[in-house]
Amino acid sequence: MSVTELAQRARIAARTLATATRAVKDDALVAMADALVTRTDEILRANGVDVAAAREAGTSESIVDRLALTPGRLAAIADGLRQMAALADPVGEVVRGSTLPNGLQLRQVRVPFGVVGIIYEARPNVTADAAGLTLKSGNAVLLRGSSSAANSNAAIVDVLREAIAKTGLPADSVQLVDPSSRETVRDLMRARGLVDVLIPRGGAGLIRSVVEDSTVPVIETGVGNCHIYVDETADLDMALSILINAKTSRPSVCNAAESLLVHSAVADTFLPRALDALRAAGVVVHGTAPVARFGEVVPATEEDFATEYLALEISVDVVDSLDAAIDHITRYGTGHSEAIVTGSLSAANEFTARVDAAAVLVNASTRFVDGGEFGFGAEIGISTQKLHARGPMGLPELTSTKYVVTGAGHVR
Template sequence: MSELREQAGKVKEAARALAILPTLRKNAILLAMAEALEKRQGEILEANAVDIAAAESKGTSPAMLDRLALNEGRIYSMAEGLRKVAGLPDPVGEVIGGGTAASGLRITKRRVPLGVVGIIYEARPNVTSDAMGLCLKTGNGVILKGGSEAVASNAAIARIMTEAGISRGLPEDVVCFVSDTSRECVNEMMKMNGLIDVLIPRGGSGLIQAVVRGATVPVIETGVGNCHIFVDMSADLQMARKIVVNAKTSRPSVCNAAESLLVHREIAPAFLPDVFAALKEKGVRLYGCPESRKYGEISAATEEDYAKEYLDLAMSVKVVADVREAVRHINRYGTQHSEAIVTRNIENARYFQEMVDAAAVYVNASTRFTDGEEFGLGAEIGISTQKLHARGPMGLTELTTYKYFVEGDGQIR
């Protein structure tokens, strides 16, 4: 048996004790972890400096360096995140169904932890503290496998949190930080059926697809968002322009940012020149269909552009005949994340919401709202783009499963 499997076995075993830890104890552990992150920030910043130096020597891009860099403010945010999770209601133990069966059996359907959650992630070191906090609050053991570029920072964060947790009663071995950042190690994690109950990849679409394709352990697919805004014929064009500009430019690197603009043919002449100007002013590169290109100097879109999650100041544009063509286009190229229609027509709004296959379907609002915070979940481990188990923002509840507790007095069947 490999060392990783052996460690995972220990996590699984330790997670059984964590699963029944009272909420008050778990909250105390999270608060101690937050305090330790702040108190021992020197160690974290030192480790982070090692990662940054290595990244710089490899010629890493400034944007990437920024994602990697920690400072006092960012460490404070990580600690605040843990305090916030400590303050959220604990879903573990919640009764979500049941009754007395015809046989007289008393059946209680109760939320319980998933068991062991595996997180495979890239870049941002704050994922280490976020994911650990959410998994521990929900009574799950956690195996963390971060990217090589942040390995020193991640290891320091995990070590400091674990030590602080154990001092407050966290069962030993419930957290496993995998410092081996090799590809083989990821491959092994993906096949650890019986040791890992669910695998959540967080990162770019390359990572996510590799995990979805390669894993035999159940996976929750997250985060890739090729989101569209469809501006219908009857749209309030001023509202439409604001929504498009916001959805594209307010934070282009996140998954709920819009990547593609669909415009009804009838209002294209009135809308496109205006929105092109507004987007160009924000530095957005535009790739359009032949018809859209009549309304501004923009590049030609390829088939690839329509399927692309730019995560950048770039956007594809297409003129469509009606809401039906818009829906067909979205169901073909979208990633089932977040989609929006801007319209005044109630029938088209309903048709769009019913027929578009996505986690969140908006009428007259920016796709940027798809988020655990905005949806009232309090915190978020990721945004699911699959349909099994969880769809859209995943909070604490989505890190649980349930168990039937059944009590009888000798019933046989």
């Protein structure tokens, strides 16, 4: 079907979802989770076709890692759906309310967007996460994944639609847009009036294209050029642990650290340890001349400091002050997640006040910037914009609001 036909079907489904009770939606989420587990072998076979094709095409291992599913990853996705079922339903929540001086009762309540379109790259876990989050928040969803994950996404959506239908909700609550043609992306971006909001998830090029070319309102999720700054008062054992976790625990995700800044007062002590640990973990270090004094590095360029590697690579520099670290982050950061390791309360306060990012961390790994880790359930993405939603986007961020005004024959 065309994008227009899919969107029209989604709008019909959205009317049912908008008034569905929490119990009905939660039953659907649990059924979706159970179905993913029951049909794991079927989904993994489809995913295996995509992974093999990606490797044959010479796709980087960091992208293959994003694409690949395992029994453990599928089980985690299913657990995420069950966790969503346990979360409060945002629909109908009263954001604020009052009685006006003239006696009118005013309430601002959360309501679904309606139809959400999601354009994303090789991350089949997004397919299930997005389906669950949009359903729980009362929205129908149009999923346009990449052609590289076509088999995986098709298998997952088939499983989810069948599970949803068995609970009495419309199967068209979740629909897959044909990934084989670039025209479907354009059609989705131009479906104003049928699609209420678009959310792009992927690389900088995809996000920029959707933001610049879409006539449908866009919630911008951003790339993650995330920094770890080791302050002169830092506990260096703590700093090393945070660095290695932030860089190596899963380098292909947007909350992984891509750059390390070290205060010159502790560089002599910290950098030899850090370079050894990074090298032992297989990380390629792009360092400036002050960094090269402590070990072999690839000379860092301006482009290195602006790069989201999504791989076992990191840029490293030495700075002379907290101000210099903040200036560096302001210049190269993408507004995603920035961390300071420090023993100084004043340095921590200054860093959190002055660094402009969706999440600022003190003495903690950037890997915690995640909807699941924040207790939101699976996230739809991490917004780096400043309107409506910022940071990990959970259920409330997938709603809008309306004002309900109750009178007793009031006229103006």
